[in-house]
Amino acid sequence: MLKVERPKTLKESALESLRDAITNNVLTPGTRLVERTLCETMGVSRTVVRECIRHLESERLVVGIPNSGFVVASLSDEEVKEIYEIRTLLECSAVAACCEKANSDVVQTLYTLQHQIADALEKDDIKTGLSVTTEFYELIFKTADRHVSWDLVDQLNSRISRLRGLTLRTSGRKKVGPKDLYDIVKAIEEKNANKAKEICARHLKEAYEVATLLFQSQLQDQAG
Template identity: 75%
Template structure:
């Protein structure tokens, strides 16, 4: 018997919708979150909207301004740098552990997810590509039994996805990013931890450099 998935509640659906709007940059940093507008757009009550905003505040995607309500938060250069540094440490450990125990079944799954990521990026469907990228790394972390590390990554995932969305919109990144992921799977398939860590670090370094360049012209 297959596991029956629990249907999403109205709040969960609204939270996903609002989070996606922020991480995809549809709602840009500094945008004021007007409750009435959000209620009308998503077709939910003010109670649901307020719960969603409070949840996103805990994820550091929005922040409150006294007497002005909530706005979409920006990510400073120092915060972006620290996020990439943390990712490098956690992902480096995960790919290293994964490379030692990975099976042909998991390798096939990673290649399949990679193909889907490349396909959706080609279609300019950034939202789906971001969700697939999260699944890609989740599989690597859990295969390497880095479960606590993945919990830490999940706490940063909203801001990680937001940074990814910014970098994926830069010239050449939609092809360079998937190429790095393919090379990473290849290194894992060859059980080459040093190569896997090297690719992971290079991928993150290039992503951070792109994010810094973007930040010069627009808020992250």
């Protein structure tokens, strides 16, 4: 039987909206989250807003400041570096293992997802691009039987999406990123684990370099 999708609750919709505003850089680091303003903007109660903020605090997207309420969290250079180091270790291992286990159906699905990512970014639809990118990597990890690794990545996904959202706003990454994903899928199809790992590592190294520059520029703008 086909799975029946459950309608989203008001809280789930509000949480998704607020999370998207942060990961898409609409709410920038340091922005104060004023409950009344959020209630009016999203058309929900203060109870819902507070629940959303608490949830985002658990995802490390917002942080509480004593006597000042909650603000959008900043990411330090060290945190950005560590996130990309963790991604490199886990993703390179996953794509290599996926080369051994992926069948033709998985490969075709990966090509389809890669095409959807490229199409979304070409249309400046960052939200869809981020969502489908998560699906893309989830399929790779689960095909590779890297379920524990995916759990770890999943815990970081809000912060990963935030970094992706920032880098994908540059015209270069909108083109290079999807091309790298295509090359990874091609290596998986060819069952060339070394090539897949090499492309994955280069992709993440270049993304890290862009993210570092953008975050430093963002922090300088705020300080100025």
